[in-house]
Amino acid sequence: MRPTLALLLLALLAAVACDGPSTSEGASVEASRAPAPSPTTDRPDPTSPGSEPPSSAADPSLFAYDPTVPLSPRVARSRDTRHARLDHLTFASVDGQRVPALFSRPLDAREPAACILLGHGLRGDKESFRLWDLLAQAGFSSLAIDARAHGERRDRVTLERLATEPRVLERLLRETVVDMRRAIDYLATRPECDPARTGYLGASMGGFLGTMLAGVDERVQAPVLLVSGADWPTMLGSTEAQLFLRGATPDDIRDAGAVLDPIDPKHWAGLISPRPVLMIAGDADLAVPPAAARALHEAAQEPKTIVWYEGGHALPSGAETERIFGRIALWLVEHLGG
Numbered sequence: 001m002r003p004t005l006a007l008l009l010l011a012l013l014a015a016v017a018c019d020g021p022s023t024s025e026g027a028s029v030e031a032s033r034a035p036a037p038s039p040t041t042d043r044p045d046p047t048s049p050g051s052e053p054p055s056s057a058a059d060p061s062l063f064a065y066d067p068t069v070p071l072s073p074r075v076a077r078s079r080d081t082r083h084a085r086l087d088h089l090t091f092a093s094v095d096g097q098r099v100p101a102l103f104s105r106p107l108d109a110r111e112p113a114a115c116i117l118l119g120h121g122l123r124g125d126k127e128s129f130r131l132w133d134l135l136a137q138a139g140f141s142s143l144a145i146d147a148r149a150h151g152e153r154r155d156r157v158t159l160e161r162l163a164t165e166p167r168v169l170e171r172l173l174r175e176t177v178v179d180m181r182r183a184i185d186y187l188a189t190r191p192e193c194d195p196a197r198t199g200y201l202g203a204s205m206g207g208f209l210g211t212m213l214a215g216v217d218e219r220v221q222a223p224v225l226l227v228s229g230a231d232w233p234t235m236l237g238s239t240e241a242q243l244f245l246r247g248a249t250p251d252d253i254r255d256a257g258a259v260l261d262p263i264d265p266k267h268w269a270g271l272i273s274p275r276p277v278l279m280i281a282g283d284a285d286l287a288v289p290p291a292a293a294r295a296l297h298e299a300a301q302e303p304k305t306i307v308w309y310e311g312g313h314a315l316p317s318g319a320e321t322e323r324i325f326g327r328i329a330l331w332l333v334e335h336l337g338g
Contacts, residue, residue, distance in 0.1 A: 055267040055299065062262060063177045063216045065094045071186055074098075083107055084136035091186050099179045100152040101145045102126045105192045106136040114197035114336035115187050117180060117220070118144040119206025119213075123159070125151030129201070140199075140332075141192050145183050147176040147205070166256035173205075173263055177212050184219050195219065199336045201328075203227055204288065204313065207279075208265050211296065214275070215268030222335035223272065224328055226280045227313050229292025230266035230299050233257040240287040240313070266299040273301035278331050280307050280315070280324060287313040305331075 073091040080086070085105050090098040106113075116135065120128040126144035135142050149155040149172055161168045188195045200223040202210035207228020214220040229235055236253045248256070261267075269277070277300055281293035297306045307327055309316055315324065 055270060057262070058215060058267040058271055059262060060216050062174055063181065063212065065178050065181060067185060069094050071182065071189065073186060073189070080107065081133050081136075084132040086132060091182060093175075093179050093182055095175070097153075097179075099145050099182065100126065101143055101183065101186070103141070103143050103190070104132040104136060105141040105190075106139060109141070109192050112192060112194040113139050113141060114199060114332075115141040115143060115190070115193040116199040116201055116332070116336075117183055117187070117213075118142055119180070119200065119202025119209045120144065120147065120150070121204035121206055123150065124206075125154075127151075128203075138329075138332075140336075141190070143183055143187055145179060147209070148172045148179070166259040170260050170263055173209060173212070176209055177216070180209060180213050181217055184217065197221060197336045199332060200224065201226070208263075211265035211272070212263060212268045214277070215271035218275070220272075220275070222276050222278070222331065224278045224280070224331065225296070226315070227282060227285060227288055227293075228265070228279065228296060229281075229288040230264060230269060230296035231292055232260040232264050234292045234295060235288055238285075238287055238289045238292070265296055269296055269300040273303070276303040276305070276335060278305050278307070278328065280309070280328070282311045282313060282316075283308050284311060285313045 069092065071091045073089055075087050075089045078085060078087050083106060085107055087103040087105075088100075089103060090100050093099050118126075118129045118131075120126065126146045129142075129144055131142065146153045149158040158168060158172065162172070184198055187193045187198060198219050198221055200210045200214060200220050202208075202224070203226040207225035210220075210223050210225050211228065211230070214223040233253055235241060236248070236256055242248065257264075279293065279297055279300075281288075281290065281297075283290055285293070293306070297304060307324060309324055315321070
């Protein structure tokens with residue numbers, strides 16, 4: 001393992017901070033066990049959706065596409081950083097849209113290596129994960145795309161409609177998963193990438209997308225899902241979601257959950273197995289509450305690992321941070337190599 005690898009994930013602090021403020025200065029990390037519930041926190045519920053057997057509701061046709069449509073990639077510009085070459089490019093999706101993307105590769109790359117697809121959070125963009133040099137030093141290439149209505153594809157009207165029209169959110173997420181499948185197609189054309197070692201790292205909305213992507217597309221190996229969850233009614237009822245949804249009523253949440261149910265991560269997490277999945281969750285997250293994180297973990301099948309930290313939706317800072325990111329780094333090395 002290259003000596004820089006254990007440090008490469010430290011930059012994720014800034015990457016996920018855009019999804020919400022940190023509520024903790026320290027962190028304690030515990031693998032494969034949820035925090036002990038207290039009278040004021042969510043308790044595990046054996047009847048919750050996340051505790052049910054693997055879902056049979058996953059419909060792969062939701063993310064079906066024609067892989068023979070030409071990608072027609074266009075590199076707009078390239079630039080070198082200290083350790084990486086960055087290509088700003090676009091490629092064709094399957095509905096006439098072009099997908100803005102950022103591909104990075106080590107300057108000293110000599111043979112095909114593992115590549116990591118990156119998924120940003122709500123209102124983020126392809127540059128939210130500024131990991132190019134650190135990933136390159138570890139021997140990884142990476143590809144990040146702008147989700148629908150984000151980044152170079154920003155659509156203010158669509159983003160505003162997300163708060164009141166669940167069908168708009170459903171379409172945005174579903175079509176972005178298809179764009180991500182096209183992104184994997186693109187990675188397969190890059191001589192720097194080994195198609196058998198395609199990883200995924202996504203935070204918040206990027207974790208929802210990654211669960212669906214890995215569930216429907218077996219090319220994704222060892223996904224890492226940060227501050228993500230399952231069960232839309234639980235997530236839509238969270239404190240921060242209520243602020244975003246402008247005081248939606250319980251009936252509104254129920255109706256929205258029904259619209260979003262086909263793309264609920266709980267239906268897709270179980271399909272990732274036998275590939276391993278790593279989840280990182282905060283025990284005081286107000287955007288993706290602990291109950292939603294547990295639902296995602298319970299919906300997934302072995303091999304699976306969940307790591308809890310003390311804090312909110314933004315990953316914590318402090319002395320224990322390296323333990324969290326060191327765990328992720330070791331995970332990437334173990335399952336993808338570097």
